[in-house]
Amino acid sequence: xxxxxxxxxxxxxxxxxxxxxxxxxxxxxxxxxxxxxxxxxxxxxxxxxxxxxxxxxxxxxxxxxxxxxxxxxxxxxxxxxxxxxxxxxxxxxxxxxxxxxxxxxxxxxxxxxxxxxxxxxxxxxxxxxxxxxxxxxxxxxxxxxxxxxxxxxxxxxxxxxxxxxxxxxxxxxxxxxxxxxxxxxxxxxxxxxxxxxxxxxxxxxxxxxxxxxxxxxxxxxxxxxxxxxxxxxxxxxxxxxxxxxxxxxxxxxxxxxxxxxxxxxxxxxxxxxxxxxxxxxxxxxxxxxxxxxxxxxxxxxxxxxxxxxxxxxxxxxxxxxxxxxxxxxxxxxxxxxxxxxxxxxxxxxxxxxxxxxxxxxxxxxxxxxxxxxxxxxxxxxxxxxxxxxxxxxxxxxxxxxxxxxxxxxxxxxxxxxxxxxxxxxxxxxxxxxxxxxxxxxxxxxxxxxxxxxxxxxxxxxxxxxxxxxxxxxxxxxxxxxxxxxxxxxxxxxxxxxxxxxxxxxxxxxxxxxxxxxxxxxxxxxxxxxxxxxxxxxxxxxxxxxxxx
Amino acid sequence: xxxxxxxxxxxxxxxxxxxxxxxxxxxxxxxxxxxxxxxxxxxxxxxxxxxxxxxxxxxxxxxxxxxxxxxxxx
Numbered sequence: 001x002x003x004x005x006x007x008x009x010x011x012x013x014x015x016x017x018x019x020x021x022x023x024x025x026x027x028x029x030x031x032x033x034x035x036x037x038x039x040x041x042x043x044x045x046x047x048x049x050x051x052x053x054x055x056x057x058x059x060x061x062x063x064x065x066x067x068x069x070x071x072x073x074x075x076x077x078x079x080x081x082x083x084x085x086x087x088x089x090x091x092x093x094x095x096x097x098x099x100x101x102x103x104x105x106x107x108x109x110x111x112x113x114x115x116x117x118x119x120x121x122x123x124x125x126x127x128x129x130x131x132x133x134x135x136x137x138x139x140x141x142x143x144x145x146x147x148x149x150x151x152x153x154x155x156x157x158x159x160x161x162x163x164x165x166x167x168x169x170x171x172x173x174x175x176x177x178x179x180x181x182x183x184x185x186x187x188x189x190x191x192x193x194x195x196x197x198x199x200x201x202x203x204x205x206x207x208x209x210x211x212x213x214x215x216x217x218x219x220x221x222x223x224x225x226x227x228x229x230x231x232x233x234x235x236x237x238x239x240x241x242x243x244x245x246x247x248x249x250x251x252x253x254x255x256x257x258x259x260x261x262x263x264x265x266x267x268x269x270x271x272x273x274x275x276x277x278x279x280x281x282x283x284x285x286x287x288x289x290x291x292x293x294x295x296x297x298x299x300x301x302x303x304x305x306x307x308x309x310x311x312x313x314x315x316x317x318x319x320x321x322x323x324x325x326x327x328x329x330x331x332x333x334x335x336x337x338x339x340x341x342x343x344x345x346x347x348x349x350x351x352x353x354x355x356x357x358x359x360x361x362x363x364x365x366x367x368x369x370x371x372x373x374x375x376x377x378x379x380x381x382x383x384x385x386x387x388x389x390x391x392x393x394x395x396x397x398x399x400x401x402x403x404x405x406x407x408x409x410x411x412x413x414x415x416x417x418x419x420x421x422x423x424x425x426x427x428x429x430x431x432x433x434x435x436x437x438x439x440x441x442x443x444x445x446x447x448x449x450x451x452x453x454x455x456x457x458x459x460x461x462x463x464x465x466x467x468x469x470x471x472x473x474x475x476x477x478x479x480x481x482x483x484x485x486x487x488x489x490x491x492x493x494x495x496x497x498x499x500x501x502x503x504x505x506x507x508x509x510x511x512x513x514x515x516x517x518x519x520x521x522x523x524x525x526x527x528x529x530x531x532x533x534x535x536x537x538x539x540x541x542x543x544x545x546x547x548x
Numbered sequence: 549x550x551x552x553x554x555x556x557x558x559x560x561x562x563x564x565x566x567x568x569x570x571x572x573x574x575x576x577x578x579x580x581x582x583x584x585x586x587x588x589x590x591x592x593x594x595x596x597x598x599x600x601x602x603x604x605x606x607x608x609x610x611x612x613x614x615x616x617x618x619x620x621x622x
Contacts, residue, residue: 080586080598083598083599083602086602086603086605086606087579087580087602087605090575090579090602090605090606090608090609091575091576091579091580091609093575093609093613094572094573094574094575094576094609094612094613095572095576097572097613097616098564098569098572101564102564213593213594214593214594214595215594216594217594218594218595218596235588235596235598236586236587236588236596236598237582237586237598242582242583242586245582246580246581246582249579249580250576250580273617273621276613276617276621277617279613279617280610280613280614280617281610283606283609283610286606286609287603287606290599290602290603290606294599532563532564
């Protein structure tokens with residue numbers, strides 16, 4: 001388990017990891033509530049986070065450890081297409097700027113904890129709410145599992161193998177999330193983000209200097225891709241991938257704030273201005289992500305070989321290890337240890353928030369809706385705390401018992417299926433035109449098209465002799481070739497985007513159909529003015545006499 | 549102007565409409581059309597245009613959201 005371990009790296013990593021875990025337990029007393037046994041407290045940190053806490057929390061939540069290893073790995077392997085993470089995280093904030101403040105307001109008034117809570121009240125359909133909740137849980141689970149892949153990449157680079165360390169790390173994480181709720185990741189996010197900023201800024205100054213400058217780095221990348229038989233890679237986008245690049249960025253941006261864990265971070269904000277300010281301030285992380293992506297090219301220049309790679313068999317190895325290996329090669333051991341800790345802790349924050357968000361969906365939209373209709377706030381909190389444990393055990397089991405590739409495939413599909421909740425949640429914030437059964441039909445159509453499209457996508461390996469090996473027959477990526485629809489083109493489009501288009505068309509057609517058939521609309525429990533409410537306005541839940 | 553109205557009426561009047569909101573479309577326009585920036589030159593310190601342009605676009609996004617935030621604050 002500990003052969004060839006770098007003792008200095010492991011010591012620095014362990015010390016930081018333990019310190020942060022202690023912080024996670026202490027967090028229960030931070031901004032201490034009267035009673036943690038309430039979902040608003042455990043699951044949303046008291047709905048009272050200011051601009052700074054929200055910035056660290058959402059930043060720590062969206063820019064995960066997996067992102068930090070997978071984006072550079074994609075750039076390392078395929079080049080420009082991997083840089084889509086930058087336009088994706090540029091456009092997401094202007095897109096959701098107006099949407100999120102509406103969602104915050106109506107949730108503030110009604111005490112909604114999850115997006116499915118809103119859907120239920122707005123469209124008067126518990127079936128639709130259940131579908132939104134299940135979609136959210138399914139999309140989030142593999143995402144949690146992938147955070148483990150991030151930690152594992154770091155452990156591998158330090159020479160630590162075996163499953164015990166990761167089980168220990170996740171047990172600690174599960175314990176303090178259970179204990180402290182959303183306050184734990186909020187507090188840990190401060191440490192995580194400061195470490196990440198420190199490491200990346202040092203990396204983009206030191207590594208290019210050591211490698212002889214950016215000219216050299218991009219020169220090496222161009223040489224690699226020129227020699228590669230794959231027509232799709234390169235330092236610039238190949239013609240057919242331009243549409244894929246744009247739709248992947250746009251589709252991912254639309255999906256990001258539909259993920260339950262993103263919404264949890266938003267609903268924990270104190271008022272509308274906190275959200276607006278954060279939409280302007282969060283791109284600071286995008287800048288860091290862009291720099292990180294360029295580490296992929298630095299790894300090419302530094303001739304990093306991914307762990308497990310084998311030229312003879314053509315096995316590309318574990319691309320996720322290139323950033324840890326680059327740090328290992330470029331930094332003194334103690335600083336590499338800091339860098340590894342940054343990535344490892346970076347996995348804990350999103351994993352905690354995601355498990356809380358999934359647990360809240362379970363409690364509010366399944367447990368209270370179907371199992372215990374008269375649950376007390378204390379029972380709700382208890383149910384969520386237990387569910388957060390179950391979710392984490394499930395994620396751990398998925399990584400340990402199944403091939404991690406299964407989680408990667410699922411996460412890919414996760415982005416596509418969460419996008420199918422857009423009409424019910426986002427369009428629902430603006431209009432009641434869609435019929436509730438139309439939204440359900442659209443959701444189903446989007447799911448079918450999404451699965452069908454990703455099933456069609458093969459993962460190809462281009463051999464040096466010009467032949468193509470099909471490495472994976474199905475679920476080989478998210479870029480769907482339009483020729484499969486009968487178009488005479490090599491253009492590729494993001495499968496999630498295609499599914500969303502199908503979803504919207506069916507939503508509209510089915511709405512017209514159900515109206516024509518005079519199927520009754522659902523009842524809307526919200527009012528127009530509630531979409532603009534701000535901190536200081538009375539909440540309905542504080543005024544029970546208004547509700548009944 | 550609305551001071552004499554009761555609270556409920558004041559709330560009902562609220563809205564997020566503002567012509568400034570249109571500015572939020574600018575970051576999308578400059579990033580979601582790759583032919584606009586999918587080239588090598590001019591480079592910056594050896595970094596191809598494709599990359600440094602998109603890093604600059606982050607600043608455009610931030611500027612637009614800050615302007616909209618400040619102009620629509622109430």
